Amino acid sequence: MHKHLFTPVTFGELQLANRIVMAPMTRNRAREDGVPTDLMVGYYAARADAGLIVAEGTWPRVTGQAYCRQPGIETMAQIDGWRRVTDAVHARGGKIVLQIMHSGRIGSRFIKPAGVETVAPSALQAEGEIFTDAAGMQPYDTPRALSTDEVRAVVHEHRLAAIRAREAGFDGVELHGTSGYLPMQFLCSGTNLRDDEYGGNLANRARFMSECLAAMADGIGAGRVGLRMNPGNTYNGTSDEDSAASHAAVMRQAAALGIAYLHVMRAPVPEIDAFALAREQFGEALILNDGLDGEGAEALLTAGEGQAVSFARHYIGNPDLVARLREGAALARFDRKTLYTAGPAGYTDYPAMGASVAR
DSSP: OOTTTTSOEEETTEEESSSEEEOOOOOOOSOTTSOOOHHHHHHHHTTTTSSEEEEEEEBSSGGGOOSTTOOBSSSHHHHHHHHHHHHHHHHTTOOEEEEEOOOTTSOOTTTSOTTOOOEESSSOOOSSEEEETTTEEEEOOOOEEOOHHHHHHHHHHHHHHHHHHHHTTOSEEEEEOOTTSHHHHHHOTTTOOOOSTTSSSHHHHTHHHHHHHHHHHHHHOGGGEEEEEOTTOOGGGOOOSOHHHHHHHHHHHHHHHTOSEEEEEOOSSTTOOHHHHHHHHTOSOEEEESSOOHHHHHHHHHTTSOSEEEESTHHHHOTTHHHHHHHTOOOOOOOGGGSSOSSSTTTTOOOOTTOOOOO
16 A cells, blocks of 8 residues: 555665654653663664664763753763663664754753753753753753854764764664754854854854764764754744755755755745755755655655655554554554653553553
8 A cells, every 4th residue: 555655765874674764752761860771672672663763862962961861872871771772673673773962052950960051052041941850840041152162072072972872783873953952053043143153154053063964974974874854943942034044054065975864844834845945955865754644654755755754653652653554554542641751651551453451
């Protein structure tokens, strides 16, 4: 029924058995110190029949931590924890890459270890609040603006994170370039008020994201590096004077680096066709994300919009999503109340087809 979804595809050095990708989703099941848990091993292993798993946004250094129980890729304990995840996925024949996510100004001193600063391109506090295990809902920290040398150091942190991800057994990495986190904070005119080489005009604002990609590619090879973008996204208060032009600039630079793929989400605003923009500026190696079901995904691939499609929410309640799509089976719903809670409920207890698990 879905002849394109189940055919192999290659992105750089990544050879996928099918074109169904598990999108990265923050689920907050790591230990307090950012070490992956047994629950995470089971969660990802159960979904290993995806052509590719993009594991959840993971901080390269604790300065970049956003959320409670969010994993890192900085310490040996974290590397060893992730190795158990990748071993389990590979044992089932799967492929898995790690999304590297520095949150920048999105975070709280009630989440990070004592004395760890919140940093950003500019000292602008994000509006809104964030949940903390220690103190409930709290306003976002007011960040300290990074110096030019510190920006270069953060770029190097991304290179080290990519190398550590490979040490942990990941097949590659994906840079989180959207949702209002640090790379997007640099890119957007509303959150970047700098007057050095990383701020001001578009070329300067795009520099940080492009340099992070280049550093990651230098560390592990461009064919194992991807980028996730969402033109028009204003999540976490990232406004931009011309989002399409800003994203196009980074897409062109990413294409010139020869990275494996661009993971692009449909724009939330009607004036931007994100998929067309990505094809024009980056090329054909696109993973598309649009809150799709199987029919919609197959239609996009048939139309030549991209080469693979990622699923997020359907992978929460359907660990066997590939089998369900292949057989045309009904998709299970998920419980929103347990998206970010600690423990197995709403995480590893969703049954496969034919199984029965009390919920």
